[in-house]
Amino acid sequence: MARVLVVEDDQFVRSALIRHLTDASHTVRSVGTALEALREVAHVGFDVVILDLGLPDLDGSEALKMLRGITDVPVIIATARDDEAEIVRLLNDGADDYLTKPFSVEHLSARMSAVLRRSRASATGTEPPSRVMRVGGLSIDPLRRQAELDGVALDLTRREFDLLAFLAQRPGVVVARKELLAEVWQQAYGDDQTIDVHLSWLRRKLGETAAQPRYLHTLRGVGVKLEPPL
DSSP: OOEEEEEOOOHHHHHHHHHHHHHTTOEEEEESSHHHHHHHHHHSOOSEEEEESOOSSSOHHHHHHHHHTTOOOOEEEEESOOOHHHHHHHHHTTOOEEEESSOOHHHHHHHHHHHHHHHHSOTTSSOOOSSOEEETTEEEETTTTEEEETTEEOOOOHHHHHHHHHHHTSTTOOEEHHHHHHHTSOOSOOOHHHHHHHHHHHHHHHTOOSSSOSSEEEETTTEEEEOOOO
């Protein structure tokens, strides 16, 4: 069972979600504003957040960006908006899934189960390799989900670790961006900005830049590879 945060300002919808999730044996907390959601996430460990976009103090899309700045907890967007361009933007901004209102409780349960399975799975969707992977001074332990650079632990988000671990499974091999989206983000479509942003964050933690790469090398129009420094 999961620890769920419901972020919804409509009291009727909020009560219905709480009742359904509690009946399904989930532990549920709920708030009605974006600022309350940020405070909750900062102090309580959740397995999934259900985030309404029409909040009274801050648009949910902005709340999503702020959430992504402090946590990598899976977020399911609940929205009455069905514009495809906006949905794609929300997925690229860090949402793990979305539901268009009105939706059934059965539909919500199915989406929650899928998101929780993905968040607990490895980047490849299979059992992670049991051995520690080493690429130069990098050490990546998939089972413990820990990475070190020259013996110093790296503070990586879930997505940053998944990206690094996926590339480390095939050092020196150029991995296409489409494959990274499919395997690391579980998205059939998206734009390069999603990958570029996470690569930028990861490079910063590895002490390198795109202009002066050490481990992460981008081949324009082709993909990305991880290899030890020369």
